[in-house]
Amino acid sequence: MYAPTKRQExxxxxxxxxxxxxQRYPLQKNYLQAVREFMEVVIPFINSNPxxxxxxxxxxxxxxxxxxxFRVSWTDEKGEIHVNKGYRVQFNQNIGPYxxxxxxxPTVNEDILKFLGFEQVFKNSLTTLxxxxxxxxxxxxxxxxxxxxxxxxxxxxxxxxxKYIGPDRDVPAGDIGVGGxxxxxxxxxxxxxTQQHVGVLTGKGLSxxxxxxxxxxTGYGAVYFAGEMFNRQGWxxxxxKCLVSGSGNVAQYATEKxxxxxxxxxxxxxxxGTVFMPExxxxxxxxxxxxxxxxxxxxxxxxxxxxxxxxxxxQRPWGIKADFAFPCATQNEISHSDAVQMIENGVxxxxxGANMPVELEAVHLFHNKxxxxxxxxxxxxxxxxxxxxxxTQNSMRLSWTRKEVDEKLKDIMRxxxxxxxxxxxxxxxxxxxxxxxxNIAGFVKIADALITQGVV
Ligand code: NDP
Numbered sequence: 410m411y412a413p414t415k416r417q418e419x420x421x422x423x424x425x426x427x428x429x430x431x432q433r434y435p436l437q438k439n440y441l442q443a444v445r446e447f448m449e450v451v452i453p454f455i456n457s458n459p460x461x462x463x464x465x466x467x468x469x470x471x472x473x474x475x476x477x478x479f480r481v482s483w484t485d486e487k488g489e490i491h492v493n494k495g496y497r498v499q500f501n502q503n504i505g506p507y508x509x510x511x512x513x514x515p516t517v518n519e520d521i522l523k524f525l526g527f528e529q530v531f532k533n534s535l536t537t538l539x540x541x542x543x544x545x546x547x548x549x550x551x552x553x554x555x556x557x558x559x560x561x562x563x564x565x566x567x568x569x570x571x572k573y574i575g576p577d578r579d580v581p582a583g584d585i586g587v588g589g590x591x592x593x594x595x596x597x598x599x600x601x602x603t604q605q606h607v608g609v610l611t612g613k614g615l616s617x618x619x620x621x622x623x624x625x626x627t628g629y630g631a632v633y634f635a636g637e638m639f640n641r642q643g644w645x646x647x648x649x650k651c652l653v654s655g656s657g658n659v660a661q662y663a664t665e666k667x668x669x670x671x672x673x674x675x676x677x678x679x680x681x682g683t684v685f686m687p688e689x690x691x692x693x694x695x696x697x698x699x700x701x702x703x704x705x706x707x708x709x710x711x712x713x714x715x716x717x718x719x720x721x722x723x724q725r726p727w728g729i730k731a732d733f734a735f736p737c738a739t740q741n742e743i744s745h746s747d748a749v750q751m752i753e754n755g756v757x758x759x760x761x762g763a764n765m766p767v768e769l770e771a772v773h774l775f776h777n778k779x780x781x782x783x784x785x786x787x788x789x790x791x792x793x794x795x796x797x798x799x800x801t802q803n804s805m806r807l808s809w810t811r812k813e814v815d816e817k818l819k820d821i822m823r824x825x826x827x828x829x830x831x832x833x834x835x836x837x838x839x840x841x842x843x844x845x846x847x848n849i850a851g852f853v854k855i856a857d858a859l860i861t862q863g864v865v
Pocket of ligand 1: 583584585586588655657658659678679681737738739740762763764789790792793
């Protein structure tokens with residue numbers, strides 16, 4: 410085993426490290442936030458573990474292996490030409506091929522994709538499956554576009570992206586704005602260009618290599634993870650009021666699982682507003698919402714109108730009284746002042762379905778006030794875990810049943826929870842700091858692989 414020539418006993422403080430990174434990337438606020446949250450627990454861990462000294466692990470982990478950006482020119486169905494930016498951030502490949510979603514949203518830029526790619530590295534490590542971390546996407550806005558336009562854009566995007574991906578190299582999936590429809594068009598184009606029918610994307614349709622439970626996996630997984638947290642506290646879902654934000658893929662299936670477990674989902678939302686359902690959403694209302702969102706591509710306001718619920722225009726759900734919160738929409742959707750209000754309203758646990766939906770100050774507040782808080786890299790890892798199992802099924806040319814995949818998802822979420830307890834349990838009262846647990850558990854596996862593979 411190689412060793413650094415000069416082992417430093419105490420390497421960094423978090424602020425020293427972050428200052429250098431802030432100088433290098435002053436405008437990348439989301440990326441800096443994600444790195445700071447991680448380093449606040451990992452740098453002290455490195456400092457107290459000499460086996461990690463001197464390898465420059467923090468520096469090596471925060472720089473992506475490469476950041477690919479490209480122009481996407483495409484013509485809409487009316488003949489108008491559009492130009493978008495496309496990206497793939499291949500962050501870390503130490504424990505497996507690059508793996509992570511594609512996001513189509515007007516806010517996509519290097520900052521957003523670096524934050525997501527960085528988180529993905531440690532999330533994938535936590536799943537225990539052999540997957541490196543990546544993220545990609547475009548500033549293309551699918552909202553209001555026709556199916557034809559979506560297809561044309563996806564084809565133009567893949568015409569460039571295909572050069573950098575492959576089943577043993579980099580396997581993208583969905584994220585905001587990229588669901589089954591987009592993955593279908595992207596896959597069709599990949600196959601057309603390369604003449605290969607391989608597991609190069611996950612989230613595929615069932616008829617061409619997709620896995621059962623993949624659409625449900627992130628939302629179900631977050632609720633399974635919450636179940637593990639609540640078991641430790643002796644809490645139950647039955648009758649508990651839950652705030653859910655978002656009404657996309659993750660929110661939809663978190664809501665379904667919460668309803669199945671007897672919880673009362675009192676809110677869903679989109680970027681225009683929130684629907685407030687005081688008695689909790691019923692199964693029938695959920696089914697109506699699924700058609701509204703996935704077939705008619707409608708807005709959450711229509712759910713409120715149809716069932717006579719209160720619609721809180723321009724508002725997020727965080728002012729509503731509830732027991733638990735499941736933010737499932739987007740980054741930084743819970744501010745410090747939202748967190749103050751949630752605590753006043755009696756929220757006892759916050760479980761992230763989205764990536765980094767809670768601002769760092771609010772995370773600290775939840776921690777200090779004893780609100781149970783699960784970071785997305787642990788609680789929303791179910792999606793990528795089942796993507797990993799989709800890759801396995803593709804390689805083995807077989808498909809597991811719904812029950813088999815759901816059982817594997819439960820096992821993986823339980824295992825991630827166990828890792829959080831292992832590295833995050835506090836000696837004084839045996840409470841679990843899930844931020845500490847998830848980040849250190851994710852780090853250890855990557856760091857050990859990185860050290861073993863030499864300076865590359
Ligand atoms: P979708 O595109 O299916 O849904 C996103 C939802 O969030 C929509 O309801 C959308 O509303 C809302 N939203 C998006 N941006 C904003 C905003 N700025 N303010 C308020 N609401 C907003 O995406 P997913 O459900 O797939 O992803 C949601 C989150 O979960 C993201 O953070 C993603 O990174 C994370 N995630 C997703 C995984 C997956 O498997 N899909 C896996 C792990 C994490 P509107 O329609 O108005 O834009």
